[in-house]
Amino acid sequence: MKKFFLAAILAVVIPVSAAGQMKVIINIDSDITDGQIIPKEIYGQFAEHLGSCIYGGLWVGPDSEIPNIDGYRTDVLEALKTLKVPVMRWPGGCFADEYHWRDGIGPREDRPRMVNSNWGGTVEDNSFGTHEFLNLCEMIGCEPYISGNVGSGTVEELAKWVEYMTAPDGPMARLRAQNGRTEPWKVKYLGVGNESWGCGGNMVVDYYTHLYRRYQTYCRNFGDNVLYKVASGATDYDYNWTEVLMKNIANHTDGISLHYYTVKGWNGSKGSATQFNAEEYYNTLGKAVEVESVIKRHIAIMDSYDPENKVDLLLDEWGTWFDVEPGTNPGHLYQQNTMRDAMVASLSLNIFHKYTKRLKMANIAQIANVLQSMVLTKDDKMVLTPTYHVFRMYNVHQEATFLPLTCSSMTFTDANGRECPVVDATASRNAEGAVNVTLTNTDLENDAEIIVSIAADGKLSVTGEILTSKDITDHNDFDSPSKVSPVEFKDFKVKDGKITVKMPAKSIVNLCIR
Ligand code: AHR
Numbered sequence: 001m002k003k004f005f006l007a008a009i010l011a012v013v014i015p016v017s018a019a020g021q022m023k024v025i026i027n028i029d030s031d032i033t034d035g036q037i038i039p040k041e042i043y044g045q046f047a048e049h050l051g052s053c054i055y056g057g058l059w060v061g062p063d064s065e066i067p068n069i070d071g072y073r074t075d076v077l078e079a080l081k082t083l084k085v086p087v088m089r090w091p092g093g094c095f096a097d098e099y100h101w102r103d104g105i106g107p108r109e110d111r112p113r114m115v116n117s118n119w120g121g122t123v124e125d126n127s128f129g130t131h132e133f134l135n136l137c138e139m140i141g142c143e144p145y146i147s148g149n150v151g152s153g154t155v156e157e158l159a160k161w162v163e164y165m166t167a168p169d170g171p172m173a174r175l176r177a178q179n180g181r182t183e184p185w186k187v188k189y190l191g192v193g194n195e196s197w198g199c200g201g202n203m204v205v206d207y208y209t210h211l212y213r214r215y216q217t218y219c220r221n222f223g224d225n226v227l228y229k230v231a232s233g234a235t236d237y238d239y240n241w242t243e244v245l246m247k248n249i250a251n252h253t254d255g256i257s258l259h260y261y262t263v264k265g266w267n268g269s270k271g272s273a274t275q276f277n278a279e280e281y282y283n284t285l286g287k288a289v290e291v292e293s294v295i296k297r298h299i300a301i302m303d304s305y306d307p308e309n310k311v312d313l314l315l316d317e318w319g320t321w322f323d324v325e326p327g328t329n330p331g332h333l334y335q336q337n338t339m340r341d342a343m344v345a346s347l348s349l350n351i352f353h354k355y356t357k358r359l360k361m362a363n364i365a366q367i368a369n370v371l372q373s374m375v376l377t378k379d380d381k382m383v384l385t386p387t388y389h390v391f392r393m394y395n396v397h398q399e400a401t402f403l404p405l406t407c408s409s410m411t412f413t414d415a416n417g418r419e420c421p422v423v424d425a426t427a428s429r430n431a432e433g434a435v436n437v438t439l440t441n442t443d444l445e446n447d448a449e450i451i452v453s454i455a456a457d458g459k460l461s462v463t464g465e466i467l468t469s470k471d472i473t474d475h476n477d478f479d480s481p482s483k484v485s486p487v488e489f490k491d492f493k494v495k496d497g498k499i500t501v502k503m504p505a506k507s508i509v510n511l512c513i514r
Contacts, residue, residue, distance in 0.1 A: 012248045019438050026421050028403050029098045039514035040086035041220035041361035043391060045048050046317060048093035049330030050370050052121045057368030057377050059128045068324055072136055075382040076368060076375055080140045081376065084395045087189065089145040089316055089363045090133050094199035104129020105179050118199060120331025127450055130165060134185040143188050150193030150215055151201035159218035166217040167222035191215050193232035197241060200232060205241050208232065209248035216252055230314055233257035234298065242298045246305035246440045255312035255360065259340040262288040262344055263321040264452045273322035274337040274473055278444055279415055281340055281472055285325030285442055286414030288344040292351045298357045312360040317374030319365045320344050322338055333370045337385035338475040339506060341372050341482055342467055343392040350426040353402055371502055383481040389467050393486055393510050396436045400428035435513045443504045444472055451498040454513065461514045464489030
């Protein structure tokens with residue numbers, strides 16, 4: 001393993017020069033790492049029966065003319081494998097608390113239909129059910145995260161679902177075998193309700209915690225499967241919800257969830273995903289980075305009840321939420337994805353890396369065709385979104401050792417008084433000893449000159465990749481699928497243990513240093 005002596009990543013933004021270029025000096029001190037590993041689950045995904053996330057996005061059925069493997073779109077499967085998806089949450093979201101798993105097993109032609117009343121009144125034919133989801137997870141090599149129905153289901157229903165999926169023998173295992181699967185699946189993550197304060201039952205928190213205790217009692221470990229139970233947590237700034245969960249159920253849960261969306265507001269227009277001005281851009285980033293103070297406050301509450309850090313925090317829904325694309329079903333939450341979304345993803349992941357002592361999972365909403373998605377599909381076409389490219393560039397940080405950094409970047413203040421760094425950075429060292437430093441320049445106008453100081457034993461070998469675009473509103477669509485795509489980045493010089501990077505405005509750069 002190469003030995004690095006990285007002095008602290010210290011970023012000083014020197015005022016913009018006449019040429020419109022910021023100067024930033026960066027230092028990393030690998031000696032001050034506490035060995036915190038970035039859990040791969042920070043890069044989790046969320047797939048809900050909503051719009052065309054499942055149907056058309058992941059699943060087209062085995063008889064489709066769209067190229068597929070056993071009903072799963074081949075193009076999307078390949079894209080997800082490249083992404084290294086570590087965990088996928090399913091079947092909702094709000095849908096989960098109206099989902100009855102028995103409707104989604106057995107011969108597809110016999111499965112009952114239901115109305116998806118949460119999402120546009122679409123008829124759900126249940127052709128994608130437990131087998132289809134768990135087999136998909138096996139195919140792409142990710143952990144399943146099952147979101148159980150507490151809002152409209154019964155204790156017995158949830159208990160039997162766990163048994164059906166994971167028991168090696170017994171009545172539910174026999175039913176599973178009749179439906180074509182002899183071996184139990186491995187299911188680790190089990191959500192006991194979703195947004196129980198809202199679409200998951202409109203409960204008050206005390207009542208939910210009593211229900212939680214009861215439901216989780218009967219969710220058993222079968223064979224060698226060990227469940228990791230997740231309680232339905234707070235949204236945004238509802239610190240009381242976290243407080244009561246910690247008071248009432250900390251001894252009965254492995255984790256509690258949190259939801260935080262980068263949204264302008266819940267009433268009225270949320271703004272266009274593709275048409276926005278500079279002020280709206282900076283406001284979006286301001287709201288995105290506010291997640292840091294929200295995470296910190298929830299963690300502080302958890303720390304006070306659980307100083308031994310036994311209960312994890314899972315941000316199991318996050319991402320941008322804009323108005324749907326014109327002409328699409330408002331209940332299907334189909335939105336485009338621009339370079340602005342890439343910036344939100346980058347800044348958010350940088351923040352998540354810092355809190356992984358408590359924050360063990362994050363699931364972006366959602367994997368396909370819904371909100372801040374990885375892929376968009378239309379018939380047999382698929383495009384990778386700018387957010388996909390960020391997740392692919394950042395997957396070098398999965399399971400790597402987090403390298404803390406001090407970044408004294410100048411900040412900007414958005415119209416709502418929220419501060420956001422102009423230049424941001426995150427770094428980690430992987431098992432082979434390579435250091436990945438990912439840099440984010442949020443500025444719409446100004447390039448940045450960034451000097452990364454590194455002391456290492458020997459000559460540094462550095463490779464780079466960049467994601468940027470001419471306009472911040474640029475996005476990929478079916479006629480122009482590669483408008484925003486990462487390319488090799490060489491605009492840096494390595495000399496005397498220093499890497500001097502010329503970073504364009506509105507860009508994200510990863511440097512891999514060996
Ligand atoms: O991701 C869309 C919806 O947002 C989910 O169904 C729900 O949990 C949240 O309100």
